[in-house]
Amino acid sequence: MSINPRSMLTVCLQVLLSLVILLASIWACLALYYQLPLDMPWRVVGILLWGSLCLFTLVRLWRRSIWKGLLIYLVLHGALLVWWNNLIPSNNHQWEEDVAQMTSGSIEGDQVTLFNVRNFDWHSETEYTPRWETREYDLSKLTSVDMLTSHWGMDAIAHVLVSFGFDDGQFVTFSVEIRKKKGQQFSEIAGFFKQYELSILATDERDAIGVRPNVRGEDTFLYRIDMPADIRKKLFLSYIEQANQLIEQPRFYNTVTANCTTLVFGMMQHISGGLPLDARLLLTGYLPSYVQELNGLTDGFDLAQLRSAGRITERSKQAGQSSNYSKIIRQGVPGW
Numbered sequence: 552m553s554i555n556p557r558s559m560l561t562v563c564l565q566v567l568l569s570l571v572i573l574l575a576s577i578w579a580c581l582a583l584y585y586q587l588p589l590d591m592p593w594r595v596v597g598i599l600l601w602g603s604l605c606l607f608t609l610v611r612l613w614r615r616s617i618w619k620g621l622l623i624y625l626v627l628h629g630a631l632l633v634w635w636n637n638l639i640p641s642n643n644h645q646w647e648e649d650v651a652q653m654t655s656g657s658i659e660g661d662q663v664t665l666f667n668v669r670n671f672d673w674h675s676e677t678e679y680t681p682r683w684e685t686r687e688y689d690l691s692k693l694t695s696v697d698m699l700t701s702h703w704g705m706d707a708i709a710h711v712l713v714s715f716g717f718d719d720g721q722f723v724t725f726s727v728e729i730r731k732k733k734g735q736q737f738s739e740i741a742g743f744f745k746q747y748e749l750s751i752l753a754t755d756e757r758d759a760i761g762v763r764p765n766v767r768g769e770d771t772f773l774y775r776i777d778m779p780a781d782i783r784k785k786l787f788l789s790y791i792e793q794a795n796q797l798i799e800q801p802r803f804y805n806t807v808t809a810n811c812t813t814l815v816f817g818m819m820q821h822i823s824g825g826l827p828l829d830a831r832l833l834l835t836g837y838l839p840s841y842v843q844e845l846n847g848l849t850d851g852f853d854l855a856q857l858r859s860a861g862r863i864t865e866r867s868k869q870a871g872q873s874s875n876y877s878k879i880i881r882q883g884v885p886g887w
Contacts, residue, residue: 561617564617565612565613565617568612568617568620568621569609569612569613572605572608572609572612572621572624573605573609575624575628576601576602576605579601579605579628579631580598580601580602581740581743581744582631582635582744583597583598583601584598584744585741585744585745585746586635586638586744586745586746601631604627605624605627607623608620608621608623608624608627611623612624635745638745639801640745640748640749640801640802640803641748641801642730642748642798642801644730644732644748645732645733646730646731646732646733647730647731647732647733647735648679648681649669649671649679649681650728650729650730650731650750650752652667652669652683653667653750653751653752653794653797653798654666654667654668654669654750654751654752654753654794655667655791655794655795655798656753656791656794656795658788658791661689661690661691662687662688662689662690663687663688663689663690663787663791664685664686664687664688665685665686665687665688665723665753665791666685667683667684667685667752667753668683668684668685668686668723668753668754668755669682669683669684669752669753669754669755669758669759670682670683670684670754670755670757670758671758671762672872673758673761673762673765673766674766675766676766676767684755686721686723686753688717688721688723689717689719690784690787690788692717692718692719693715693716693717693780693783693784693787694716694717694718695715695716695775695776695783696713696714696715696716696775696776696778696783696786697713697714697715697716697773697774697775697776697881698711698712698713698714698773698774698776698838698839698842699711699712699713699714699724699760699771699772699773699774699863700771700772700774700835700836700838700839701760701763701764701769701770701771701772702769702770702771702772702836703763703767703768703769703770705836706836706837707834707835707836707837708834708835708836709835709836709838710726710763710769710811710835711727711811711812711815711835711838712724712725712726712759712760712811713725713786713790713815714756714760714773715783715787716877720877722755722756722877723753723754723755723756724753724754724755724756724758724759724760725751725752725753725754725790726751726752726754726759726811727749727750727751727810727811727814727815728749728750728751728752728811729742729747729748729749729750729804730747730748730749730750730804731747735747739806740806742804742805742806742810743805743806743807745803746804747803747804748801748802748803748804749797749801749802749803749804749809749814750794750797751790751793751794751797751814753790753794756876756877756880757870757872757876760863760867760880761867761870761871761872761876763867764863764864764865764867764868765867765868765871769864770862770864771862771863771864771867772839772858772861772862772863773861773863773880773881773884774839774842774848774849774857774861774884775848775849775884775885775886775887776842776847776848777846777847777848777849777850777886778847782822782823785822786818786819786822789818789821789822790818793814793818807833811835812832812833812835812838813832813833816832826845829841839854839857839858840854843857849885849886851885852885856885857885860883860884860885861884861885863880863881863884866879866880866882867879867880
């Protein structure tokens with residue numbers, strides 16, 4: 552019994568298009584789940600309706616005409632994309648208090664003024680004394696850059712912070728944060744679907760660094776970055792530029808393309824160029840090994856030594872709210 556090559560080709564095409572439609576439909580259902588402006592029972596109805604329409608296109612694709620079934624789905628998905636692309640980020644929502652303000656900065660020569668520097672006293676994850684401050688820095692006194700990775704579960708995933716030190720004893724930490732609306736919880740999956748806006752916050756080290764091991768129970772590591780003075784200054788100014796821009800042009804957070812690592816990577820790529828793309832930019836817990844391969848960490852130590860000496864979890868807990876917090880957490884850190 553011979554097999555008709557044309558029939559085999561048709562079946563293969565049907566299978567391929569069905570898989571594409573299925574994957575696109577899953578994305579669409581998640582988009583509707585996270586963004587459809589309806590209460591939950593009606594949102595489910597909307598998702599089921601979409602699923603029914605997709606099933607109808609698959610039936611047409613297999614039983615009638617491949618091209619008519621594909622055309623129907625393209626029209627449906629095109630209409631969905633029009634709606635999706637009209638979802639605009641906004642800074643005008645009721646925010647959780649820890650992201651209620653946005654940092655901005657002004658620059659006059661080497662003198663920098665940062666507005667809305669967060670300096671909360673954290674008593675628990677939900678109890679804190681809020682403080683938003685205005686602070687001034689002299690860029691001619693900028694002497695150090697440190698990268699911190701803070702882990703809350705898997706070794707591969709960490710939140711990344713960057714802290715700048717000045718020879719007058721001041722430190723300021725920049726953290727790329729999601730802006731959660733009142734009552735929202737963070738979800739990596741939701742982060743793909745325009746659920747959160749993006750913010751760059753400048754904070755006191757006892758705030759953004761200390762809250763992670765001291766209150767949230769995270770495991771936190773500090774690495775001194777070997778960076779030329781001119782690049783160090785440009786990176787600091789780039790944080791201010793990006794923070795100011797987010798106030799003028801709100802932007803959605805994205806779990807992959809706009810997060811705590813990819814934004815910093817984009818800044819450094821703009822400043823110095825030539826940085827290779829790498830999976831460790833997404834698997835942020837392994838970011839120190841990427842930086843070391845670029846000769847960005849303190850010389851004379853292997854990564855295991857830097858990681859062990861840079862583990863500040865217990866030192867942070869001991870320092871608490873001490874005025875010497877920044878010095879205490881850096882005790883024994885290579886390059887300090």
